Amino acid sequence: MEIPYIFTPRKDTGLVNSKIAIWLFLASEVMLFGGFFSAYVYLRLGADYPWPERSLPVLPGLINTFVLIASSVTVVFAWAALKMRKWRQFQVYMAITVACAALFMVLKGIEYYLKFHHQAVRLHDYSIVEGHLGYEKEDGKLVLDRKGHPIEENMIRIKAEKISFSTKRYHAAWVEEMLAEASHHQAEINLEADITLVVEEGKPAIEIAKAGAPLSLELLNKIKDVHIAALAHNSQLRTVALREAWKTAHEANPGKKDRELSEGVGIDMEALKPSMLGEIPSVTFVVASPVELLFKPRDIKEGPSSSTLRDDTVITGKMEDSPMVFHYVDAIDFQWLVMKAEKKGIAAETAIENSWLMKNHDFVREAWEWHLKQTAKKQKALNDRYGFKKDGTPVRVLTEKELYRMGWKDLAEKGVDTKGVKISGFDKLKEEFMGPNYDARGNETFEELSVPRDQIRYASKFTPSWNNYYAIYFTITGLHGLHVIGGALVLLYYLLFGRKMYLSNPEWLANRVEVGGLFWHFVDLIWIFAFPIFYLM
Amino acid sequence: MSAKAASHDSHDHHDDHADHHHNPGWLAKYVFSTDHKTIGIQYGITALLFLAFGFYLMMVMRWSIAYPHQPLPDWMGWIFSDTWKSRWLQDGKVTGETYNMFGAMHGTIMVFLGIVPLGFGAFGNYVTPLQIGAVDMAFPKLNMVSYWTYLAGGLVMCASFFMESGAAKSGWTNYSPLAGFADGQIVNQWLAGQTQWLIGLVLLITSSLLGSVNFITTIINLRARGMTWMRLPFFVWAMLVTGFLLLLAFPPLEAAGIMQLMDRVAHSSFFMPSGLFTKADGLADLAGGGSPLLFQHLFWFLGHPEVYVLLLPAIACVAEIIPVNTRKPLWGYKSMVYSVLILGFLSFIVWAHHMYMTGMGSSVSTFFQTTTVLISIPSVVIITALLISLWGGSIRFTPPMLWACAFIPMFGIGGLTGLPLAFNLVGLHLHDTYYVIGHFHYVVAPGILFGLFAGVHHWYPKITGRYTNSFLNHLHFWPSLVCMNVLFFPMLVQGMAGFHRRWYNGGDAYLEKAADSANVFGNIVREHIDLNIVMSYGAWALAVAQIPFIINFLLAWKMGRKVENDNPWDATTLEWATPTPPGHGNFTFDVAIYRGPYEYSRPDCDKDYLPQWQVPDKNARVSEGESEVAASKDTH
Incomplete structure (x- = not known):
């Protein structure tokens, strides 16, 4: 066949x-x-927050565009070479195509890496700070955690005194983490009270664990097993009892409907009590010498004296000062604050003047004043060039972004302007790829800033969780990246293993390469759409 | 007489021409097979098992609706362990959470894992290549991958029943932000039921993408000589359109699925609006700014074409069965073909009629109301053509024909009850009520499923070489027909009274203080709540009625009456020209097609059917028209 x-x-x-x-x-x-591009349009048109426009470095994206277009051309050359039965030429062009794909992915990877290490925070008054988080230091030296990693200054610190686990669903990895952290600090976590339960119907209670038993996963698992077995047993008993109760009720009241009887039908819990097994929904441990535990903000609902983890573990203990510390602030953004203020009828300048940042950080005030001068200059330049309308208003005005956002380029310019910070031409070129050069410009340009936990409305790295612009950016480009990898692998297969196909029937390989090339053009086309909407618009 | 006629065919295909080139092992032959027929059977059996499981979930739900105060009886609850029951039942009673879980999975399983694979995967795979005279699908390996991806997707979804989070609970439509928050307490989101649902969905979409590319390519490029477009059986046309619907409508849902996955595991806010507040967690720790409406748009962009993906294979089966059993051509073949094409196109622009109540705007609603009314035209053309095809025929009430005949009125009820729902104004009253449930269950259960049962009985002799038992079929058919109506008709009544589709206790909570004027539903619920019990009895009886089918399906495989020849129904389409069952490579002769698919009872012929593949007889009483002559010339 x-x-x-x-x-x-x-x-x-x-x-x-x-x-x-x-x-x-x-x-x-x-x-x-x-579907994704429609989602982009929909999300952007419906955004109730300032959509981040042109917030990615254009140069790497532009280079990637040319790289991909070039590879689309070479894949056609490779196909043409096959049609002319020139194997060597095919190899060369196909190799260039795959190399272009690799270069594309490397550039994309760098872009992603930078985003994943860039922090942003939205304060309660909707002003936004962006920058690079600091690491915890003591006497100028990095503090390392027990695994030897520096600790980012964005952790919730709790001096844990007691830990209560929900028996049904503690997260094993977190338990192990706590144990490791405690032993690192030579602290012990011990069971608060004896656990004595009936585990077999009709038998006396037996001791499962003694007060003072050290916390371990085995102990927790043991308690969980006892609890789950008791739940299953007790619930089966109650089910049977309820079923019996209904049977009796139906027999006593023939023809009556369930809803007319339901009030009188119930389980006689007293009668069941002797057969019930002991349930233990939660188990509490005491930390012998209170130890400071660090948690990622997303994992915990913090409170002043007790906090709850996502697996329902309750940690009793004082929450310590857990500020978010920016080592280098590279952008202050008041766009959203202004948007909110104007909705309430408050003038933009007033709202900014009264913002938490302006009131608490002198450098923000200083930068803002400098920025106001710059925007005035820019507006004047626009007026000189484009003039005024009949009613006296300027023909062209600055955008909201230009007016209310101080990005890293503004701050860098200010550094040069007011503090005479100089960096080399190579560093400047590097900045076009990699974003702000913190090392070269230093704290004179990008200052330090500490945000207390209670001022934070929402914080995130520049990942999909920061806002929907980044969410759709990562989704589309990520999926596009997967297509690039997949397409490149197929083309690479033709390059490395196509010889056999070529020898048996050159037209066979040519057909395959043509089909692979069509897909490659499509991948290119997606990028042609993605590049302008994410980098230029 | 007819047996004689069939064996009179110019080609002798009684000796088994199974593949001579290689002898595959058991695993390659039955499990990892690339043969479209084996894959079709795999699809069919898997889909039937999923249908049974979906039916079981429904019975648990119906228990909760009819007897909200009573523990689930043991004859239903034995599937689950005591531990599972202690987690998901309260004193043995179905909880709201469990009801939601079963409801979401019932819908998902029935639609994505049951009916689509049965209609498109099983019948499409088995019959399409045979009917166009192809040796196999264009890409047999892709076909195999398609099946295994489907199975993996289904198992991933169902495995989540046994995870700590339980399976998905946010309805089969999986609307955000409900679905975005669901299982939020699970630390490892990859192991949450809701996430597994999305992963399963992406696998299913991959499977249907591979399948549809394969089907369309096969139909375009692998048609036998002389099989011109207008000689394609209607079945093939329906599969072609279904293929395009799957190909083009599923990806936007995949986009939505990926975005919801991002919402869950990368904490993005695609579908999560600003300022979400939950009682348990306070203000959600999310960026916000997303749009729940966007999810609904993307979902229903698939969701509506999906309805036709369910429906067309069933109509396709019925359209094959009616001409065979009425012994007359399909009435209005061409208009049916054009209708199905128009239907396919229009199905892409009606999706927002599921969203009248979302506040998307009245002008948008008006547009979708108009297109929705328009799409009823091709649907009615098709159903009318099927109805008129019965007219004046000498009908043979064979097992498949019983189901096909019931399909028409049952689907008719389903379709006609859909008309009021097309209108915005009526939607205000009926939206999310049991009327909607009644409407689409009439379409899907006694409609589509009956059509597919017809298909099972019609092609069973080709697949196994044996007939299904007629008596057992009667025992299956008549109770099913009655029970379906007992089960679904009261839903229309309850729905018009305002019963909401998601009441897990059937409205029982509204009975307390029924006379209280603040309780707007109290009195109306009291009037109609007893229908719940009627419907539930219908459901139990329907379950019992399926037993004869299962027995029939299994026993007939080895013990059914053997077919007399390769064309037991005296049919005209190409699948009946193959050996029984067809071997690898399908045909034992060089296939060429000389005429249209439904040449029954031609006055110029001796026998009452003229197969597509029969070489025109030069000495026939009457010459067979110009086109056939031209085609036969081509073959020389």
Whole structure:
């Protein structure tokens, strides 16, 4: 049995099977990315916050665009070489194509890496600070955690005195983490009270664990097993009792409906009591010498004297001062604050003047005043160039972003302007790729800033969780990246293992490369759409 | 007589022409098979098992609705362990959470894991290549991957029943922000039921993408000589359109699924608006600024074409069965073809009629109301053509024909009850009530499922070489027909009274203080709540009624009456030209097609059917028209 039309096109359709399939597949892909691009439009039009415009470094994106276009050309050359039966030429062009794909992914990887290490925080008054978080230091030296990693200054610190686990669902990895942290600090975590339970029907209670037993996963698992077994047993008893109760009720009141009887039907808990097993929904441990535990903000609902982890573990103990410390602030953004203020009828300048940042940090005030001068200059330049309308208002005005956001380029300019910070031409070029150069410009340009925990409305790295601009950026480019990798792997396969196919029937490989090339063009096309909407608009 | 006629065919295909080239092992032949027929059977059996599981979930729900105060009886609850029951039942009673879980999974399983794989995966795979005279699908390996991806997706979804979080609970539509928050207490989000649902969904979409590319390519490129477009059986047309619907409508849902996955594991806010507040957690620790409406748009962009993905394979089966059993051509073949194409196109622009109540704007609603009313035209053309096809025929009430005949009125009820829902104004009253549930269950259960049962009985002799038992079929058919109506008709009544589709206790909570004027539902609920018990009895009886089918399906495989020849129904389409069951490579002769698919009872022929593959007889009483002559010339 042989499937027809693999090598030679069918006469009436003029197509080989794979070509139909790839066009159909691409149609499906168009719908997939169409879904994402529509989502972009929808989210951007419906955004109730200032959409971050042009907030990615353009140069790497632009280079990537050319790299991808170049690879689209070389893949056609590779195909043409096959058609002319020039194997060597095919190899060269295909190798260039795959190399372009690799270069694209490297640049993309650098972009991602920088974003993942860049912090932002939204304060309660909707002003936004962006920058690079600091690491905990003591006497100028980095403090390392027990694994030897520096500790980012964005952790919730709790002096734990007691820890209560929900028996049903503690997260094992967290328990182990606590244990390791405690032993690192030579602290012990011990059971608060004896656990004595009935574990078998009709038998006296037995001791499961003694007060003072050290916390371990085995102990927790043991208690959990006892608890779950008791739940299963007790619930079965209650079920049977309820069923019996209904049976009796139905027999006593023939013809009556459930809802007329339901009030009188119930479980006689007293009668069941002797057969019930002991349940233990939560178990409490005491930390012998209170130890400071660090938690990621997303994992915990912190409170002044007791906090709850996401697995319902309750930690009793004082929450210590856990500020978020920026080692280098590279942007102050008042756009959202202004948007909120204007909705309430408050003038932008007043709102900014009264913001927490302006009141508490002199350098912000200083930077803002400098910024006001700059915007005035820029507006004047616009007025000089474009003039005024009949009613006296300028033809062109600065955008909200220009007015209310001090980005890293503004702060860098200020550093040069007011403090005479100088950096080399190479460093400047590097900044176009990598963003602000903290080392070269130093704290004179990008100052330190500490935000107390109670001022934080929402904080995140520049990941999908920061806002929907980054969410859709990472989703589309991430999926596009997967397509690049997948396509490159297929093309690489033709390059490395295509020889056999070529020798048996060169047209076979040519067809395959054509199909792979079509997909490659599509991957390119997606980028042609993604680049402007994320980098330029 | 007819047996004689069939064996009179110019080609002898009684000797088994199974693949001579290689002898695959058991695993390669039955498990990792690339043969479209084996894959079709795998799809069919898996889908039937999923349907049974979905049915079971429904019975638990119906218990909760009818008897909210009573513990789940043991004959239903034995599947689960005591530990599982202590977690998910309260004193043995179904809790709201568990009801939601079962409801969400019932919908998901029935739609994505049951009916689509049965209609498109099983019948499409088995019959389409046979009907167009192809040796196999264009990409057999892709076909195998498609099945295994589907199975993996299904198992991933169902495995979550046994995870700590339980399975997905946010409805089969999985709306955010409800679905975005669901299982938020699970630390490792990859192991939450809601996340597993999304992963399963992405696998299912991958599977249907591979399947649809394969189907469309096969239909375009692997048609036998002389099989021109207008000689394709209607079944193939329906599969082609279904393929395009799957190909183009599923990806936006995949986009939505990926975005919701991002919301869950990367904490983005695609579908989470600003200022979300929950009682347990206070203000959500999220960026906000997303749009729940966006999810609904993306979901229903799939969701509506999906309805036709369910429906078209069933109509396709019925359209094959009616001509065979009425012994006359399908009435209005061409208009049916054009209708199904228009239907496919229109199904892409009606999606927001599921969203009238979301506040998306009245002008948008008006547009979708108009397109929704428009789409009823091609649907009615198709159903009318099927109805008229019965007219004047000498109907043979074979097992498949019983189901096909019941399909028409049952689907008719489902379709007609959908018309009022198309209108914004009526939507205000009926939105999210049991009326909607009644409407689409009429379409899907006694409609589509009956069509698919018809298909099972119709092609069973080709697949196994044996007939299904007619008596057992009667025992299956008549109770099913009655029970379906007992089960679904009261839903329409309750729905018009305002019963909400998501009451896990059937409205029982509204009975307390029924006379209280603040309790707007109290009195109306009291009038109609007893229908819950009627419907539940319908459901139990329906379950019992499926037993004869299971027995029939299993026993007939080895013990059914053997077919007399390769074309037991005296049909005209190509699948009946193959050996029984068809071997690897399907056909034992060089296939060429000489005429349209439904040449029954031609006055110029001796027998009452003229198969597509029969070489025109030069000495026939009457010449067979110009086109056939031209085609036969091509073959020389």
